[in-house]
Amino acid sequence: MTQTIPVTVLTGFLGSGKTTLxxxxxxxxxxQRIAVIENEFGEIGVDQDLVINADEEIFEMNNxxxxxxxxxxxxxxxxNLAKRRDKFDRILVETTGLxxxxxxxxxxxxxxxxxxxxxxxxxxxxxxxKHAGLHLxxxxxxxxxxxxxxxxxxxKTDLVDADELDGLERRLRAMNAMARIERVRMAxxxxxxxxxxxxxxxxxxxxxxPGFLEPEYPFEWGGVLHIDGTARFRLQxxxxxxxxxxxxxxxxxxxxxxxxxxxRVFTRFSAPDSMLKPGGAIRPGETxxxxxxxxxxxxxxxxxxxxxxxxxxxxxHMPEEFEAGFCDAAGATLNVAAEHVFNxxxxxxxxxxxxxxxxxxxxxxxALSAWLSRLLQTQxxxxxxxxxxxxxxxxxxxxxFQGVHMLFDSQAGAPWGDERRSxxxxxxxxxxxxxxxxxxxxxxxxx
Amino acid sequence: xxxxxxxxxxxDAPLTGICVERGGRYAAFAAGDGCVRIVDLREGEPALTTRxxxxxxxxxxxxxxxxxxxxxxxxxxxxxxxxxxxxxxxxARFTRAWPDQLVTHPCGLRAISEGLQVRVLDAGGQTVTxxxxxxxxxxxxxxxxxxxxxAVSHYNGVSLWTLDGRSGEPQRLHHxxxxxxxxxxxxxxxxxxxTQERTIHAWDLVAGQDVSLGPCMSKVKSISWSADGDxxxxxxxxxxxxxxxxxxxxxxxxxxxxxxxxxxxxxRVCANPRYALTAAGYNDGGLDLVSLAPRPQRHALASAPGxxxxxxxxxxxxxxxxxxxxxxxxxxxxxxxxxLARLAWTGRGS
Numbered sequence: 029m030t031q032t033i034p035v036t037v038l039t040g041f042l043g044s045g046k047t048t049l050x051x052x053x054x055x056x057x058x059x060q061r062i063a064v065i066e067n068e069f070g071e072i073g074v075d076q077d078l079v080i081n082a083d084e085e086i087f088e089m090n091n092x093x094x095x096x097x098x099x100x101x102x103x104x105x106x107x108n109l110a111k112r113r114d115k116f117d118r119i120l121v122e123t124t125g126l127x128x129x130x131x132x133x134x135x136x137x138x139x140x141x142x143x144x145x146x147x148x149x150x151x152x153x154x155x156x157x158k159h160a161g162l163h164l165x166x167x168x169x170x171x172x173x174x175x176x177x178x179x180x181x182x183x184k185t186d187l188v189d190a191d192e193l194d195g196l197e198r199r200l201r202a203m204n205a206m207a208r209i210e211r212v213r214m215a216x217x218x219x220x221x222x223x224x225x226x227x228x229x230x231x232x233x234x235x236x237x238p239g240f241l242e243p244e245y246p247f248e249w250g251g252v253l254h255i256d257g258t259a260r261f262r263l264q265x266x267x268x269x270x271x272x273x274x275x276x277x278x279x280x281x282x283x284x285x286x287x288x289x290x291x292r293v294f295t296r297f298s299a300p301d302s303m304l305k306p307g308g309a310i311r312p313g314e315t316x317x318x319x320x321x322x323x324x325x326x327x328x329x330x331x332x333x334x335x336x337x338x339x340x341x342x343x344x345h346m347p348e349e350f351e352a353g354f355c356d357a358a359g360a361t362l363n364v365a366a367e368h369v370f371n372x373x374x375x376x377x378x379x380x381x382x383x384x385x386x387x388x389x390x391x392x393x394x395a396l397s398a399w400l401s402r403l404l405q406t407q408x409x410x411x412x413x414x415x416x417x418x419x420x421x422x423x424x425x426x427x428x429f430q431g432v433h434m435l436f437d438s439q440a441g442a443p444w445g446d447e448r449r450s451x452x453x454x455x456x457x458x459x460x461x462x463x464x465x466x467x468x469x470x471x472x473x474x475x
Numbered sequence: 476x477x478x479x480x481x482x483x484x485x486x487d488a489p490l491t492g493i494c495v496e497r498g499g500r501y502a503a504f505a506a507g508d509g510c511v512r513i514v515d516l517r518e519g520e521p522a523l524t525t526r527x528x529x530x531x532x533x534x535x536x537x538x539x540x541x542x543x544x545x546x547x548x549x550x551x552x553x554x555x556x557x558x559x560x561x562x563x564x565x566x567a568r569f570t571r572a573w574p575d576q577l578v579t580h581p582c583g584l585r586a587i588s589e590g591l592q593v594r595v596l597d598a599g600g601q602t603v604t605x606x607x608x609x610x611x612x613x614x615x616x617x618x619x620x621x622x623x624x625x626a627v628s629h630y631n632g633v634s635l636w637t638l639d640g641r642s643g644e645p646q647r648l649h650h651x652x653x654x655x656x657x658x659x660x661x662x663x664x665x666x667x668x669x670t671q672e673r674t675i676h677a678w679d680l681v682a683g684q685d686v687s688l689g690p691c692m693s694k695v696k697s698i699s700w701s702a703d704g705d706x707x708x709x710x711x712x713x714x715x716x717x718x719x720x721x722x723x724x725x726x727x728x729x730x731x732x733x734x735x736x737x738x739x740x741x742x743r744v745c746a747n748p749r750y751a752l753t754a755a756g757y758n759d760g761g762l763d764l765v766s767l768a769p770r771p772q773r774h775a776l777a778s779a780p781g782x783x784x785x786x787x788x789x790x791x792x793x794x795x796x797x798x799x800x801x802x803x804x805x806x807x808x809x810x811x812x813x814x815l816a817r818l819a820w821t822g823r824g825s
Contacts, residue, residue: 083590087611087671089672090651090671090672100611100630108575110489111507112507114488114507139671140694141694
């Protein structure tokens with residue numbers, strides 16, 4: 029039996045480092061012979077026998093599926109490469125910076141010849157740490173590249189600071205909860221992170237573990253202060269006439285200690301606020317204080333503690349938005365010993381997002397298939413990728429499936445054995461209604 | 476099967492092209508190892524002569540305009556002329572395109588795909604004209620019987636060029652989607668294509684109509700006309716689909732399904748040029764001869780298991796069948812006089 033040839037798709041905006049990565053892959057000593065299908069002409073700096081330049085030819089399929097497009101050039105080139113299959117072990121397809129990976133992925137679902145000889149191994153998307161934010165704000169293609177990815181390589185991480193990087197990663201994670209995210213500098217990802225990913229291989233889909241999103245904190249800022257009895261918190265008018273704040277003892281003046289403490293005080297922000305007029309005292313404890321910041325130009329609150337030591341103050345907004353500062357009882361400026369910004373990207377409300385569903389018990393096969401086909405029919409154009417592992421009533425083995433837009437593929441997976449039967453689905457798409465999806469799955473539950 | 480001699484070889488690279496030159500004496504197999512192998516069909520103990528042309532793969536092979544020679548396109552961009560006895564030479568070389576579609580005509584013309592264009596060469600190898608730009612990379616080529624018209628398939632339809640020395644606009648036959656392999660009916664009334672959507676599309680050039688046939692169970696990899704021109708045969712289902720075109724009207728009646736039914740689909744069909752029968756190659760390597768009679772007779776030439784059949788061809792006199800698969804196992808089957816005639820005749824009924 030002849031083996032199928034794995035195909036890796038490399039996407040990423042211009043300048044994200046695709047060519048650097050490609051050249052690394054081609055020069056690295058990994059013992060594999062790789063054929064490259066390149067869409068940006070002549071950028072490879074390596075003398076390579078098997079580099080094919082292709083012009084993207086996007087073909088709409090006439091099959092009643094409104095969003096189904098394939099890469100005609102890829103079908104043709106892969107078909108011809110299959111004729112010398114003994115000459116290489118793997119194929120890399122580099123898309124142009126502005127390409128939506130959808131047609132490439134769909135080619136592997138739709139075309140019989142491509143399916144017979146090749147396996148789509150994974151979509152690798154390079155993300156330029158410095159400019160990704162801009163691209164994501166104004167490009168549908170950039171969002172699609174994130175949404176389709178099995179691996180997101182955040183490149184050029186040395187050009188931005190740690191907070192910016194955390195923010196970007198959080199934003200990417202919210203869009204694509206399934207992809208593995210790696211940080212690299214000069215596109216220097218280890219080969220095993222990029223090749224043999226198995227992103228579309230249902231046989232390897234043993235479990236679905238969406239990357240858990242860092243919770244959205246109800247505060248934007250946390251700072252550590254050394255308070256000896258009392259300190260003063262001075263503010264001016266800002267974007268909000270009031271602001272919540274919590275004071276809490278802390279062990280160390282480090283960002284890590286702040287993140288840890290943040291988890292502890294998290295829920296206090298949802299408790300009823302205790303209104304505080306200017307001049308009032310913010311004390312540590314269970315209380316979440318709401319500072320009134322209206323009707324004057326300057327405001328002063330007192331931070332009051334019984335025991336001198338390190339305390340963390342968490343505020344709903346960034347202190348600089350209120351020109352805020354601290355001083356001690358004597359009026360000398362009090363420095364913030366450590367600080368951490370929470371939710372720095374909270375203003376990004378990307379249209380592309382991931383929805384992960386989890387449900388215990390068993391699923392009615394007929395109901396599931398009806399629900400999914402209705403869903404893909406109506407929302408297929410908005411669903412970039414879909415993966416699921418479910419427990420069908422009366423079946424000993426897992427039912428594993430995936431979708432790309434309106435195309436769907438499924439097979440029986442590993443037996444459940446003694447394991448607890450549960451169902452996990454992840455959708456990556458635009459305008460996803462999480463509540464409706466959850467209800468849809470629940471309606472399929474076997475009684 | 477009695478009454479035939481079957482010779483087999485293993486060339487250890489996928490078969491990518493197969494044909495008999497116009498004189499009918501020499502056959503050639505092209506393969507993914509960059510070689511063309513030639514066999515003399517008149518020899519009692521036939522043997523393959525190997526011509527190595529390139530390190531890459533030969534993508535396509537056809538009989539050249541004049542006997543006894545072939546032309547083939549390779550993935551280094553070169554088009555070679557391979558003479559059965561005298562050796563090989565490079566006819567053309569493209570820099571950014573693969574010459575994977577080739578057709579020739581006895582009048583001395585060769586048409587070769589070059590990306591969005593078609594390059595037409597004369598018998599001496601000089602470029603006569605370049606036809607383009609087509610909406611996508613050219614996916615199929617076919618001359619009409621006179622060699623004056625060339626049909627070119629591509630995305631969203633077919634372009635019909637008239638090769639009268641004046642460059643003009645082609646007649647456009649429009650239909651959405653990607654059109655691949657194509658063929659003229661013998662009366663040149665119909666142009667048919669196999670499409671990416673697993674259908675066959677037929678245009679009636681006289682009535683100005685067109686129709687989609689199918690869809691089939693998989694992409695149609697080969698279409699072929701019966702010797703009398705009445706039937707269009709197609710691969711892509713679990714039997715040979717046999718569409719009646721004798722009425723001259725579209726759409727044709729429902730197809731007759733010939734051959735064995737099995738889970739392995741028909742990969743290649745090739746109608747005999749003289750008798751009312753066809754060869755059918757399956758995805759499991761199986762190979763049948765099927766008569767096109769009302770009560771079709773089927774004779775298995777090879778049985779499974781094997782690799783998908785990737786090429787079939789008949790000699791012009793219809794007495795010799797060649798084939799091969801994606802693992803490079805090739806064969807030549809020479810039939811004794813009357814064996815095929817009898818097979819075509821049986822099943823005709825009263």
